Amino acid sequence: MIPTPLPPDRDYGVSDRRIRAGRAMCQTPKDATPATVAVNREAVTRYAMDDRQDFVDADRGLIAPLPGNVLGDDGHVVFDPEALAYIGDDVPAPDTVNPSLWRQSQVIRRGGLYQVTDRLYQVRNNDIANLTVVEGDEGLIIIDCMAGVESARQGMKMIREHISDKPVAAIIYTHTHIDHYGGVKGIIDVEDVASGKVPIIAPGTIASFDKFAIGENVVAGNAMARRSFYAFGGLLDLGPKGAVSCGIGVLSTKGPQISYISPTDGITETGTKREIAGLEFEFLYAPDTEAPEEMHIWIPELAALTCAENANHSLHNIQTLRGARTRDARNFARYLDETLERWGDDAAVHYGPHTWPVWGNENLVGFIESQRDTYKYIHDQALRLANKGYTPLEAAEVIELPEELGRKWHNRGYHGTLHHDVRAVYTKELGMWDGDPVTLHPHPPVESAKRFVDLLGAQKILDEGKRAFDAADYRWAAEILHKLVFAQPENTEAKNLQADVYEQMGYQAEGPQWRGIYLSAALELREGSQPPPYITASEDSVLAMPIDILFDFVAVHLIGDKATDVDLHIDFVFTDHDDETWTAWVRRGVLNARRGAASNTQLTVSGPKAALIGALLQPGAAAELAKAGKISLTGDESALETLGGLLDTFDPSFNIVTP
Known part of the structure; x- marks a missing residue:
């Protein structure tokens, strides 16, 4: 499970x-x-x-x-x-x-x-x-x-x-x-x-x-x-x-x-x-x-x-x-x-x-010195421009490595890129806000896009996207067409044109991750969301999670607004970890957990860690696990069913380039 x-x-x-x-x-x-x-x-x-x-x-x-x-x-x-x-x-x-x-x-x-x-x-x-x-x-x-x-x-x-x-x-x-x-x-x-x-x-x-x-x-x-x-x-x-x-x-x-x-x-x-x-x-x-x-x-x-x-x-x-x-x-x-x-x-x-x-x-x-100075240059110059009032994007547009660093193959942007590394220094040192009030509380992408389309008209945006593409002004074409695609995700002509734009941006990118993102976006616009080759949350990874991280993993699945009026307490006894006991409770839309048993627990679930993970991540299967003798349930068995009804599922192929 x-x-x-x-x-x-x-x-x-x-x-x-x-x-x-x-x-x-x-x-x-x-x-x-x-x-x-x-x-x-x-x-x-x-x-x-x-x-x-x-x-x-x-x-x-x-x-x-x-x-x-x-x-x-x-x-x-x-x-x-x-x-x-x-x-x-x-x-x-x-x-x-x-x-x-x-x-x-x-x-x-x-x-x-x-x-x-x-x-x-x-x-x-x-x-x-x-x-x-x-x-x-x-x-x-x-x-x-x-x-x-x-x-x-x-x-x-x-x-x-x-x-x-x-x-x-x-x-x-x-x-x-x-x-x-x-x-x-x-x-x-x-x-x-x-x-x-x-x-x-x-x-x-x-x-x-x-x-x-x-x-x-x-x-x-x-x-x-x-x-x-x-x-x-x-x-x-x-x-x-x-x-x-x-x-x-x-x-x-x-x-x-x-x-x-x-x-x-x-x-x-x-x-x-x-x-x-x-x-x-x-x-x-x-x-x-x-x-x-x-x-x-x-x-x-x-x-x-x-x-x-x-x-x-x-x-x-x-x-x-x-x-x-x-x-x-x-x-x-x-x-x-x-x-x-x-x-x-x-x-x-x-x-x-x-x-x-x-x-x-x-x-x-020489190799290590060059790498050292490259990271130091990015850090120091990003903060120099930040202190002069530049936003992250403005700084990323103008910072270039000195030729002695930039022409070294080992400093080229094959994993990170200079552009997004400069912006990352801002994130690390100054946080997610760029300092411009307009970005403090903007409309979400779909709402913003609909307003742009209502203001300008879908055909005018599409025409401007075509003009920009023909002029090889791909960054602008991507920006303007994004509004139309998010406002009208069923607009095949807009999606195909945006795919053409992203494709050319990918072909030009030196950074392989930029290339991958642009070409994957083009693929998705043309063919729809694609299934992942594999999932990183492998069985080994899940089984190896420390118990506190395990409960964190379950907690991010909790649908908060469905759980606001729920008061639920369940104890979990890990029999293969010296009967280490944890209590998990849902209250005020939050799942918390700590070591030790609760005095007001509604259900105690006992078993080896692997089986308890199954009961936690798929509570609906708890009865089957209990019937198979893999876990034991003491108390109100419906508590796990209640928990199961509060947990969300994640689509590994969720949309990125459409709403």
Whole structure:
């Protein structure tokens, strides 16, 4: 009785979209307009196209190519490396792809098992994130586990075949994002962690890591997943008119199994050391950076350093477009500088959980310094302009990186972009309001749109949209047509024209997430809302939720206005957690929970955590669970039925570009 991903045996590609949308045929993406062709060709002059070092570095140390498809337990293809073959090294950037993004994708599509340095290896690009393996004297230390069990399993098989069959001695999570822990059960068994045989080391306390890893992906998971599939192109077909790469990894993963095992050893102080399998690891604790909990790792014997995702072959997000807590750009710079201060003189290689390493002390130091100064520049210049009265959008329009920073490929906007990172600094430091009274209490989009259409007339707006499109004034065309589409969502001509506009904006975008959003919007306007490839609130994630987060998850499902007059108290006894008891109550339209039993409880539900999760998330199934002997009910059994009637359901394909 736990929410599960969509069935993995379906091909969530073009044919499945046709079935789900109830259409006989999908509309074919259109060609680049002459204006888009000109913009993309002109863009080449802004880039250091003669700098090919990334290609050399991405190929360095190859031991074995990827062996073929990553397959799920049921035989479905999770990842097909040949799906990216169209991004060939000798293939020039198509007119429909920004040449900078095309170049980055050419580098990224290289996959296989690589030696980074003595005793340190990576499997790259059979998943959005890397699998890093350090060979210790008595065992293997795994640093980050990829997003999916299947890809991690394939990576470990390559390690076993080509490197070592030593047992896994430890797992290290560098931070709290799903693509760094989701494959853990493809590497180790839960029993080995529970017995203490294999520790899992992670930044922060165990409770805080669980809170941020699970809470971020589950409590707000439906909205975040919907936005993620937009931003990462998960709803698009691969190809020059669709998805190319996500800028820091490959895209063609479908229906992976996402797992989770809680860490057992938390790192909360910089300078903490651990001796693992005969090697020393030293940690720099870097919270509130790219993730709420994050850390850098130094292996002195190997002169090997990772700054996790605080230093990348891309500008990172200060505020993700998928929707996560706003990061602190100043902290990025601060912890990168502290890393250089501690280990910069001795480091010989920097390896990351995404993309490829940087070798040589001079190159490594220059790389980290450049990333440090990029985040510091964004932070400081955004606040300089804020102090001069600029709004976020006004500042984002004028701030440009100095040429020494901006022409470095690793500072280009392949994950975050300069434009939305500048605006994110405002959000972090000054909040959501931009300071303009007109934005303090505006009309909602539909009401505003209807008033615009009533004032100007639908035909006049449509004519202006056509004029702007023909003039390649795509930003204005999108803005004006948005009013018409939200006022008249049944207006097919307006929707199709807006789709054409978004498509060209996507073709021009250097940032792959901007491209993904624009092209996904075009797809949805033409064909309707698309089903997600998978759901991030996997069974493992839900089962791993700390009990307080579990009740938070249930609470965000409560329909407040239906529950305003309800007074409901239910106790839950977690029999597999030493009979830990929590009471949950609904009153004044709010669900609260705390440890301990209530004196006025109406019902007590007892059972193991997995069964209680089923009773909480699907209260209507409680009688069935009780009949099966999985839970016991003492008291008024209708209390759960009452709770069930107050819980909302979330559509994973809710509308974005229409009301």
